[in-house]
Amino acid sequence: MSTSLQASAEQPRLVVRNLSTSFPTEDGLVRSVADVSFMIHPGKTTALVGESGSGKSVTSLTLMRLLAKTANARVSGEAHFVTREGRTVDLLALSDREMRSLRGNQLAMIFQEPMTSLNPVITIGEQIAESVRLHKGLDHGAALAQAKRMLDLVEIPASAQRLHEYPHQLSGGMRQRVMIALAMACDPTLLIADEPTTALDVTIQAQILVLMRRLQAETGMSILFITHNLGVVAHHANDVVVLYAGRVVEHAPVRPLFGAPEHPYTQGLLACLPGKAHAAGQPRPKRLFAIRGQVSSPLSPPPGCAFEPRCDQAQSLCTQAMPALVDTSASRQARCVRVPAAVIAKAA
Amino acid sequence: MQLPRIVRQLMHRRIVMLSAVVLIVITVLALGAPWFASADPNDTAVLDRLKAPSSAHLLGTDELGRDMYARIVHGARYSLAIAALTALGSMLAGTVLGLVAGFFRRLDAPLMRIVDAMMAFPDILLAIALVAILGPTLLNVVLALVLVYTPRVARVVRASTLVVRELLFVEAVRALGVRTSRILWRHILPNLLSPIMVQASFIFAYAILAEAGLSFLGVGVPPEIPTWGTMVAGSQQYADKAFWVVLFPGLAIIFTALSLQLLGDGVRDLLDPKLKKTL
């Protein structure tokens, strides 16, 4: 399988190669993530798109090494991360201590549920300050001052007062801002955002996304944005990785992906968007489009391509083997037999 | 015939299986006491007092020369019978109480207050008081213990009933006009069987310990009846000279109670995730 993509002028911040995560269960081995590879460049946003169960959350948790120990996950692959100091480390191979020094520091994460992601019995100021004390070595007062600066950064009003308040005194949108403040407190170079706006009202969603864009522009951090919302992807991502049943099925920059999706699944996803449900020049159809069928159980995957049972363009070839992920152009990849691999001239 | 999935899953857990085996052995020994322990448990032989364990007397003899092994095996019959009857009685009474409280909203608060009040008394104290009223016979001890443990079962059954009641199919069945008693019997009760069984296992264990405690204090069954508790009570002053007279009945209690609790725990662990999945 070829993984060569167009070399970027700068070194990528994160290079993920052949990441696989499996969980042994009483009913068998569940392969949540299989053979996932992608890159994130400094200052850019890569979106990880997929429906529930596609493995996107597990991917992020695997990269952060936050999977529950009791889950007994089997992880393989590499995740090369370039630190602030310029060293390249494999996140999956680091010791616990080394990983901890990166987490919350250079590598930060915000989660989906702001309502339950903050500790209810510790003040907001302290929750941010402890991160700063740990990674930046500041003392109590200085850390708290930094916490206040972070609250200002995420546009929370009355920040001095909020420092001493508890999470339950804030609304959902505010709490998510606090989560962002927490994540940014030590100036990370890579932020993993696992569906940060899914649990919020639509108007708040927009505010949070704008905030994240601004922070990215100001600090130059990279964002791995995990979502199932294509509208968000269209407006905020530079690069899109589409996951289905734990595998990458398409990878492209955002405009080409939306303009000309290659994989039938991506085409289906885009067809579901009400505004896009028709080709240009044709009358708008009366019914909303939905991809037929459901994702197969991870315990009994189809023999060939995982999407084949739901694909209107399936051929007999599709049931015989899982298609390989091939380069379809200098910056795009797809996992489908209908899409021809491009021959890319190697740089001399 | 394929064994039900529960039983197959149980078999994978070694400790639970071991406990079940131990319990079966104890029960078999108790039921077939005359065959497994040939010596007469009441046969006093003053010459053989307080003899240490030997080939003649596997577990030694007590202060009246009676063979300890025979006494323990025969005593198992009484201890187990009392505990089993207690578990049965409190299961029945507690289920009725809990079902009614859980299903009929208006009866819930008053019934639960009564349950709370009964549980405000320490188990042993309440049992002592009840036996004092009813009189110290074997059946009265059972009755007293049933009254002590019924509130516990009632609470568990009520909690499960509340959950099951909220399931949509109960509403549907009610909407069809099915009689309440039929709803309770055919629809709700079957869903309660698992937690009830688990509780029964624990109550069995508590009852063995409680009966032993009561007999030890002298306020349980009359001392002539050889339960494990009366054995310890009768022999405790000889503990320093002949420790085995106290050690072995105690070990019998411990093994039985432990096996029961491990079994109950194991079954509950198995049923719990299932409960969460189906509910």
Place this chain on the structure above:
Amino acid sequence: MYRYLASRLAGMLAVLAIVAVIVFVLTRAASGDPISVLLGDQATAEDIARVQKDYGLDKPLPVQFGYWVREVLQGNLGQSIFLQRPVTQALWERAEPTTFLALMAVAIAAVIGIPCGIVSAVYRGRPVDQLFTGVAMLGASIPSFWFGIVLIQMFSVSLGWFPVSGYGAPGAPLAERLHSLILPAAVLGILNSALIIRFTRASMLDVLGEDYVRTARSKGLPESTVVLKHALRNALVPIVTVLGLTVALMIGGAVVTETVFGLPGVGNLVVSAVLRRDYPVIQGALLVVAAIYVLINFSIDLLYVAVDPRVKL
């Protein structure tokens, strides 16, 4: 918040009322003749007349209950037949050994149980957890009187470290009295730590599965900080509840332990009262013990309000 407290208070009073009814009914059922219960055999005609008036013995039973409650609320729990003393006085004299025993036992149970429970939860499924959980099960299967006898054999008879029984010579200093409580407190404490271990473990497991613990880990905090600062603080409230309930359990456990160790406490008093058919004492002791249990539960409810920042006004 006040509404919460008011409803809790109402519930407590209701339970106390039912407790009183139960105790009244039980004692009447046992004793039959209330006059001899209250006065013993040496009653004069005046005494009988007075008691009949005070307790309304010529009136119907529910009214008698009312009279009895009134007496109780005035602090009159009747007269001990055997000890020739007011029940309240008898209970008060016996209160000290039982109270100290209960408190020491709870302390031992907590010191053993909470750390073991935390370790069990953190290392869930591993050998440490299985060991602690197994030991906890074992502890819940050992009869306390047997364990007491065994410990007496080992530590008092063989090693001579503790008195075999008793609460120190009359007038003995506090240190000597407490010393005689160490072994019985160890018996109660060790056996009841089983419950604390299991409960702490369950509570910690619940908390460790919460989202905010994952957030704490994502900040790169060392695991000890995550467990002790972020998780434990949230798990503590249910654990404190169980500790409160354990105090109540200790009072029940004291009954057997005091008998084994010959301690002049309330438990011992109740047992001898039952054997001697001293009904006023039985009645008074049951009422007091149950009332203490209910009050402890209520105090724990109050504690919830104080400790949980979410319930503040």
